[in-house]
Amino acid sequence: MQRKLGYRPALLWNPAVYEYLREAYGPDHFSRICDALTRPSTYCCVRVNAMQTSTAAVIAELKEFLSSKEAEGTTCYEHPLLKNVVIVPGRGPCDVSYDDEVQKIVMVSRKCAEAVLRGAEVFVPGVLACSEHVDEGDSVAVFARIEVKDSAGKWSNGVTRGTTIPLSDWESCSPYDWFIGKGRAMMSRPTLFRERQGIAVKMTDRIYNLPAFHGILEGRVFLQNLPSIVTAIVLDPQPGERILDMCAAPGGKTTAIASLMNNTGEVIALDRTHNKVLEILSLAKELGLSCIQAFKLDALKSVQVDSDAQSSLALTQPLEKGLTCNYACVFFANISHFGRAEIQCFMATLGDPPQTEVPPTSQYTSKARERKESRRLKNGRGRGQHLGGRVDMIKRFPPNSFDRVLLDAPCSALGLRPRLFAAEETLESLGRHAIYQRRLFDRAVELVKAGGTLVYSTCTINPGENEALVRYALDKYKFLVLVDQVPKIGGPGLVGGTSVYDGRGYREWLKEGEQYLVQRFDPSSPVDTIGFFIAKFQVPATKSANVSGNC
Numbered sequence: 001m002q003r004k005l006g007y008r009p010a011l012l013w014n015p016a017v018y019e020y021l022r023e024a025y026g027p028d029h030f031s032r033i034c035d036a037l038t039r040p041s042t043y044c045c046v047r048v049n050a051m052q053t054s055t056a057a058v059i060a061e062l063k064e065f066l067s068s069k070e071a072e073g074t075t076c077y078e079h080p081l082l083k084n085v086v087i088v089p090g091r092g093p094c095d096v097s098y099d100d101e102v103q104k105i106v107m108v109s110r111k112c113a114e115a116v117l118r119g120a121e122v123f124v125p126g127v128l129a130c131s132e133h134v135d136e137g138d139s140v141a142v143f144a145r146i147e148v149k150d151s152a153g154k155w156s157n158g159v160t161r162g163t164t165i166p167l168s169d170w171e172s173c174s175p176y177d178w179f180i181g182k183g184r185a186m187m188s189r190p191t192l193f194r195e196r197q198g199i200a201v202k203m204t205d206r207i208y209n210l211p212a213f214h215g216i217l218e219g220r221v222f223l224q225n226l227p228s229i230v231t232a233i234v235l236d237p238q239p240g241e242r243i244l245d246m247c248a249a250p251g252g253k254t255t256a257i258a259s260l261m262n263n264t265g266e267v268i269a270l271d272r273t274h275n276k277v278l279e280i281l282s283l284a285k286e287l288g289l290s291c292i293q294a295f296k297l298d299a300l301k302s303v304q305v306d307s308d309a310q311s312s313l314a315l316t317q318p319l320e321k322g323l324t325c326n327y328a329c330v331f332f333a334n335i336s337h338f339g340r341a342e343i344q345c346f347m348a349t350l351g352d353p354p355q356t357e358v359p360p361t362s363q364y365t366s367k368a369r370e371r372k373e374s375r376r377l378k379n380g381r382g383r384g385q386h387l388g389g390r391v392d393m394i395k396r397f398p399p400n401s402f403d404r405v406l407l408d409a410p411c412s413a414l415g416l417r418p419r420l421f422a423a424e425e426t427l428e429s430l431g432r433h434a435i436y437q438r439r440l441f442d443r444a445v446e447l448v449k450a451g452g453t454l455v456y457s458t459c460t461i462n463p464g465e466n467e468a469l470v471r472y473a474l475d476k477y478k479f480l481v482l483v484d485q486v487p488k489i490g491g492p493g494l495v496g497g498t499s500v501y502d503g504r505g506y507r508e509w510l511k512e513g514e515q516y517l518v519q520r521f522d523p524s525s526p527v528d529t530i531g532f533f534i535a536k537f538q539v540p541a542t543k544s545a546n547v548s549g550n551c
């Protein structure tokens, strides 16, 4: 059947979100955006680590590498506007025809398919089902299985892992299966469903051919989306400055910022997830960027309140020590789920720390510590040690601590591509993202110095998390100035607002004139990037007086 032979996936949305975005962009534009979201960008963007090498050297090495591949005609060039950025074009969509040789099918999960469309091979955990008698070396057609709603209203792929697809029975594929290319099976069917890892299918004919250069130029380049690189440049970090990257993992923008500063100054990277902090540290090490310090910290709790000052020294200790070292650490570890105001209020009533609250460990071991010790004996050293050391967990900062702050906020990620399914977000969940981003933004405003710069970015096309955040920021913090950005590669933002009530009342976007100050990367535009949004704010020298009146 025709639908199985072409790659024309229709993106599935929650109906209310679909209507909301359709109204925001207009039917034709939104239809083009949906179409673009289902495809990967047709080029790779490589950020050169200028600390280790030069753009010319990278281009020379890449050209040599690419010419040794069968990807004929593939070349690369420096981005015309961005220093140290190399573009490597790919191809697609390509016609991949079936012939009699390909009779066997491998069905993969939607997430696996999205990775394959970005250039990955099919790995074992991504395989859901395949034809009977698939043997190592067989030519197979690879299909993506898209989620469907089950009888309980839950989204699932509806396929039991290991299911057999009859030979050549294309009809057994539903309208939710999309052909993404052909490949060579690297293992037989029984092995495939017995193994837990490894390459299951090596792709030979892809709908999208993106250059893959794993394992070359390590430490000298970093593969990064164009808008992410632009975000770091827009922040305009200067050598010697103190910069905060509030939501930093895996560290793409953190390392871009540190490189722009020639590795001089201080880049503080926060993330609330332990292993993600290790990822930042490992990337910084790989790229040789020693000016980066990464901490595990909920950015919502990153601002020191007056009563923190006395205990700030203790708060910079790793939590493991904190459990035994002193009262302040134990206190903060245990109440970390409270908000700032509650902590402030509690601390104010607390007075001096009691001397005998936590006896020394030699005399006393808490139940939690006992459990931890027994886990340690059973499992060996903690995960921090396995992955290369533990991370500092608590470090609050006094207000007005940073020359520049980047808030690359956690978001609905509705701009990421390729994307074969978008129905998981509802108007309510979009509203929750927006609220969370506003709370993080409030902290960012506190932490940036008077005279400093604050950049806010997301990888979503949802105006409620983009333009509406800017409206919130300018309405709440009258002293903030929305400023122009260099370079400007994205298009203008959205003016006006929405009639669709998202349950939270965030309906106003930009005012006339403001749209040219932000940049919105539209996936359907010729720049062909992920959907992304950047806003830059300047804080005047008189910030502190204004902050107290507005925060």
Ligand SMILES: C[S@@+](CC[C@H](N)C(=O)[O-])C[C@H]1O[C@@H](n2cnc3c(N)ncnc32)[C@H](O)[C@@H]1O
Pocket (backbone or CB within 6 Å): 228, 246, 247, 248, 249, 250, 251, 252, 253, 254, 270, 271, 272, 273, 276, 297, 298, 299, 300, 408, 409, 410, 411
């Ligand atoms: C969009 S990603 C950041 C990507 C990163 N800036 C980069 O360019 O590589 C958002 C990150 O925010 C982190 N995050 C979410 N809530 C947070 C919080 N309250 N405090 C700190 N990090 C948080 C998530 O763990 C996630 O790694």
